[in-house]
Amino acid sequence: MKLLIKNGRVVDPFSGTDETLDILVSNGKVLSINKKIAVSKDIEVFDATGMIVAPGFIDLHCHLREPGYERKETIESGLAAAMYGGFTGVCPMPNTDPVNDSAGVTSFMIEKAKKVSPVRIYPVGALSKEQKGEELANYAEMRDAGIWAVSDDGRPVMNSQVMRKALEYAGSLGLLVIDHAEDINLVAGGSMNEGEVSARLGLRGIPAEAELIQIRRDTALSRLTGQRVHIAHVSTKYSVEAVRMARKKKIPVTAEATPHHFSLTEEMVETFDTNYKMNPPLRTADDVKAVIEGLSDGTIDCIATDHAPHAWEEKMVEFDRAPNGIIGLQTAVPLAIENLVLPDKISLKRMVDAFSTAPARIIGLGDKGRIEVGKEADLTIFSLKKETLLKKEDIKSLSKNSPFIGRKIKGAVMAVVIGGELHRLREK
Amino acid sequence: MKKPETRRKEILDAAGIQRSLGRLALEIFERQAGNRDFALIGIQKRGVPLAKRIAKKLKEMEKLDVKVGALDINLYRDDFSTVGTAPVLRGTSVPFSVEDKTIILVDDVLFTGRTIRAALDAIVDLGRPRKVELAVFVDRGHRELPIQADYVGLSLNTRRDDNVELMLEETDQKEALILESGEKK
Amino acid sequence: MKIGKHLIGIRGLSKADITHILDTAEKMKEISDRPIKKVPALRGKLIVNLFFENSTRTRSSFEIAEKRLSADSLNFSASTSAVQKGETLLDTVLNIERMQPDAYVMRHASPGSCKFISNYVKGSVINAGDGAHEHPTQALLDAMTIREKKGGFEGLDILICGDITHSRVVRSNIHLLKTMGANVTVAGPATMIPPHIDKMGVKVETNFDRALKGKDVVMMLRIQLERQTKNLFPSMKEYYLTYGLTEERFKLAAKDAIVMHPGPINRGVEISSEMADCRESVILDQVENGVSVRMAVLYLLMGGGEDEASN
Numbered sequence: 031m032k033l034l035i036k037n038g039r040v041v042d043p044f045s046g047t048d049e050t051l052d053i054l055v056s057n058g059k060v061l062s063i064n065k066k067i068a069v070s071k072d073i074e075v076f077d078a079t080g081m082i083v084a085p086g087f088i089d090l091h092c093h094l095r096e097p098g099y100e101r102k103e104t105i106e107s108g109l110a111a112a113m114y115g116g117f118t119g120v121c122p123m124p125n126t127d128p129v130n131d132s133a134g135v136t137s138f139m140i141e142k143a144k145k146v147s148p149v150r151i152y153p154v155g156a157l158s159k160e161q162k163g164e165e166l167a168n169y170a171e172m173r174d175a176g177i178w179a180v181s182d183d184g185r186p187v188m189n190s191q192v193m194r195k196a197l198e199y200a201g202s203l204g205l206l207v208i209d210h211a212e213d214i215n216l217v218a219g220g221s222m223n224e225g226e227v228s229a230r231l232g233l234r235g236i237p238a239e240a241e242l243i244q245i246r247r248d249t250a251l252s253r254l255t256g257q258r259v260h261i262a263h264v265s266t267k268y269s270v271e272a273v274r275m276a277r278k279k280k281i282p283v284t285a286e287a288t289p290h291h292f293s294l295t296e297e298m299v300e301t302f303d304t305n306y307k308m309n310p311p312l313r314t315a316d317d318v319k320a321v322i323e324g325l326s327d328g329t330i331d332c333i334a335t336d337h338a339p340h341a342w343e344e345k346m347v348e349f350d351r352a353p354n355g356i357i358g359l360q361t362a363v364p365l366a367i368e369n370l371v372l373p374d375k376i377s378l379k380r381m382v383d384a385f386s387t388a389p390a391r392i393i394g395l396g397d398k399g400r401i402e403v404g405k406e407a408d409l410t411i412f413s414l415k416k417e418t419l420l421k422k423e424d425i426k427s428l429s430k431n432s433p434f435i436g437r438k439i440k441g442a443v444m445a446v447v448i449g450g451e452l453h454r455l456r457e458k
Numbered sequence: 459m460k461k462p463e464t465r466r467k468e469i470l471d472a473a474g475i476q477r478s479l480g481r482l483a484l485e486i487f488e489r490q491a492g493n494r495d496f497a498l499i500g501i502q503k504r505g506v507p508l509a510k511r512i513a514k515k516l517k518e519m520e521k522l523d524v525k526v527g528a529l530d531i532n533l534y535r536d537d538f539s540t541v542g543t544a545p546v547l548r549g550t551s552v553p554f555s556v557e558d559k560t561i562i563l564v565d566d567v568l569f570t571g572r573t574i575r576a577a578l579d580a581i582v583d584l585g586r587p588r589k590v591e592l593a594v595f596v597d598r599g600h601r602e603l604p605i606q607a608d609y610v611g612l613s614l615n616t617r618r619d620d621n622v623e624l625m626l627e628e629t630d631q632k633e634a635l636i637l638e639s640g641e642k643k
Numbered sequence: 644m645k646i647g648k649h650l651i652g653i654r655g656l657s658k659a660d661i662t663h664i665l666d667t668a669e670k671m672k673e674i675s676d677r678p679i680k681k682v683p684a685l686r687g688k689l690i691v692n693l694f695f696e697n698s699t700r701t702r703s704s705f706e707i708a709e710k711r712l713s714a715d716s717l718n719f720s721a722s723t724s725a726v727q728k729g730e731t732l733l734d735t736v737l738n739i740e741r742m743q744p745d746a747y748v749m750r751h752a753s754p755g756s757c758k759f760i761s762n763y764v765k766g767s768v769i770n771a772g773d774g775a776h777e778h779p780t781q782a783l784l785d786a787m788t789i790r791e792k793k794g795g796f797e798g799l800d801i802l803i804c805g806d807i808t809h810s811r812v813v814r815s816n817i818h819l820l821k822t823m824g825a826n827v828t829v830a831g832p833a834t835m836i837p838p839h840i841d842k843m844g845v846k847v848e849t850n851f852d853r854a855l856k857g858k859d860v861v862m863m864l865r866i867q868l869e870r871q872t873k874n875l876f877p878s879m880k881e882y883y884l885t886y887g888l889t890e891e892r893f894k895l896a897a898k899d900a901i902v903m904h905p906g907p908i909n910r911g912v913e914i915s916s917e918m919a920d921c922r923e924s925v926i927l928d929q930v931e932n933g934v935s936v937r938m939a940v941l942y943l944l945m946g947g948g949e950d951e952a953s954n
Contacts, residue, residue: 229843232774233754302755343731349754351753533683544944544945545946580682583679584678
């Protein structure tokens with residue numbers, strides 16, 4: 031059975047396309063892209079009138095929690111959330127239990143994912159054994175099993191020599207290093223942004239400088255080694271400036287930002303609601319502005335969710351004792367539409383780039399992030415007009431730790447196509 | 459909520475209040491003849507200016523120096539269980555010992571008797587008077603407790619849902635005794 | 644007049660609210676001077692004193708206030724509780740909630756924990772100190788003492804010196820004193836002053852002598868020994884040399900200045916013995932006013948009835 035995506039506005043930053051077109055899919059691949067493709071009996075038609083048809087969205091940064099923390103999330107529930115959020119591929123971070131620092135864990139994740147969901151996974155392996163920041167993990171073994179990048183996400187690499195060696199060794203194997211940039215000594219147990227609000231609330235603060243110092247160090251190491259480094263969840267004005275400066279100097283650095291860092295500010299912590307506790311913490315309105323500017327001018331290449339499920343009872347505690355992070359797969363696209371595209375802060379094409387073409391390029395997925403005849407058909411179809419009302423029962427994740435529950439957000443994912451298979455996600 | 463239409467009637471004006479108060483003071487003087495060890499304690503808030511006025515009249519008429527105290531009964535009320543607004547405290551100030559004295563409680567309107575019950579509790583927390591008596595400006599009936607006044611300025615026949623209000627210069631910037639008829643059933 | 648259901652912090656209270664609490668506290672004071680120091684206002688009400696952090700002073704003060712108002716109190720302290728067995732704060736509270744308490748007086752090391760709990764209980768929550776966030780009754784008793792000694796707040800120059808970063812007392816005091824129209828300066832070594840605290844409308848000064856100049860009220864904070872290990876200051880001796888309040892230094896303050904301290908005091912660390920005991924010291928008045936202020940807060944939060952007695 032063939033599939034025809036009819037009359038959608040096709041936005042493909044890779045080719046520069048932005049016009050109303052029909053896309054015919056057959057045998058999992060794009061067969062043709064044309065102004066008008068005839069409908070016939072053996073063709074399933076999806077009427078995309080009024081919708082955007084984009085290359086499949088890829089999330090460079092999520093936590094699927096399996097193996098080890100199946101109470102928070104499983105690969106199955108996490109990938110279901112990814113699909114409903116419009117992602118055709120995701121990169122799960124290695125902080126599972128056991129840590130994904132071996133081919134065994136990597137293979138388990140990939141095999142499991144294949145069984146439970148059509149959504150593709152591109153696992154990120156640990157940068158160091160057990161994410162301890164001491165010895166490098168077995169990159170080649172994990173690469174052969176299917177990882178696309180390495181990172182000690184959540185546990186910043188404090189030893190500069192280890193970071194240098196990781197960049198050099200990963201680079202030689204063609205693997206990307208994803209950098210959770212944070213000076214853990216300067217974090218000093220903080221649980222929110224250090225600033226006016228932390229001073230008032232008496233919560234220990236994390237200064238913007240904790241992030242800046244490590245970005246400066248790692249861009250310096252990137253220059254030293256000539257190897258690429260990808261800065262995860264850039265959250266401050268200083269960080270955006272540091273990345274921008276490094277790029278000007280032709281240092282091969284890329285960066286991502288999360289939807290919560292361009293949608294929310296530290297003032298939300300006044301509620302002491304632990305769904306506003308994340309790492310990096312929510313920052314100031316100035317920082318939000320800078321992150322959006324970074325996304326607009328391309329200093330920040332892509333949007334990644336940092337989807338971090340935590341069980342209800344883990345979050346229902348005192349603010350400074352709660353774990354960091356919120357789920358984000360199902361809210362990322364509408365938040366980008368509402369906060370970036372509709373207010374005209376970034377173009378629609380740039381948004382699609384940030385969700386698809388840029389992450390595919392950064393992680394090295396040659397065929398992804400584009401709509402091209404002959405390539406696998408992974409598409410994300412969304413509406414700028416529809417609204418998303420996130421209800422608790424609509425959340426596919428096992429964890430419901432989102433500050434957006436009950437909130438109406440403009441923009442909605444309508445369907446995804448993965449390997450030529452159409453998945454309708456909501457009624458028109 | 460808007461209250462239903464009511465009819466307000468002035469029962470006494472400033473002069474009338476003065477006359478009633480004079481009678482009340484005289485009665486107290488006559489009944490306390492020979493007893494020099496009595497004191498007046500006004501119940502917050504209108505009982506306090508009343509007690510002071512009575513003391514002043516006793517001084518003017520009979521050259522008698524009578525001590526005056528103020529009693530706030532809000533911390534002794536029996537209707538605390540209903541959640542609402544905590545009544546504003548005006549304070550208790552009894553700058554003399556009540557021990558072995560005759561204490562005459564003074565209040566504006568005697569109605570259910572609950573205020574007086576609370577006042578009796580409050581008084582015994584301050585010490586053990588030899589005797590406690592009650593002087594009220596108006597007795598409007600409808601008692602809910604076995605309490606009666608020893609000195610009454612004026613007795614009024616009222617319905618249960620009527621409202622009797624004594625307004626005094628010190629607390630209300632005006633002198634009048636008002637009867638407000640409640641809803642007719 | 645209602646000041647709200649809970650007392651989580653001074654922030655959010657208006658000038659009128661604060662004045663009302665202080666007025667009520669003044670009226671409560673007389674009860675403590677009576678031969679029978681008790682009124683039946685909160686008879687039959689159950690108040691749970693939920694202390695997850697050690698406190699003798701604040702808890703005793705609350706307990707006395709509860710007893711003077713005839714409430715029944717239940718003391719629940721972390722050392723004897725299920726918390727040590729791994730129960731979460733919320734579960735602990737939900738268990739107690741089934742015993743139908745009318746109010747919780749709570750102290751906890753985490754900022755915001757009282758606010759958190761207030762979302763899940765029927766009764767009132769009174770914050771007796773949540774981490775470095777707020778300690779509203781302390782600020783109120785400080786204010787009551789200042790008002791007694793100084794007659795008001797408008798235009799007063801007030802200095803608070805010590806570990807500003809870790810002090811809930813400071814934050815509540817800043818909110819209160821600023822609301823009432825006083826000028827507040829905070830002082831201490833920069834290691835103990837959070838950046839951005841100036842945005843709360845206070846002056847920041849690291850030189851103690853300069854900070855003291857012309858102040859009407861000098862409030863010293865307790866220095867905790869364990870801070871020394873975190874590089875906030877090198878030694879107690881050095882702290883006393885630079886930030887200890889001595890008679891010599893106190894001469895820099897205004898002529899009729901008063902000395903305050905939320906206690907317990909460390910003689911020879913943040914304050915000299917002479918200063919703690921001097922004529923200008925109102926430290927023990929603060930303790931005394933603590934009971935009245937807590938009585939007022941309990942009465943105003945839990946008191947019912949109409950505004951006028953029904954005669």
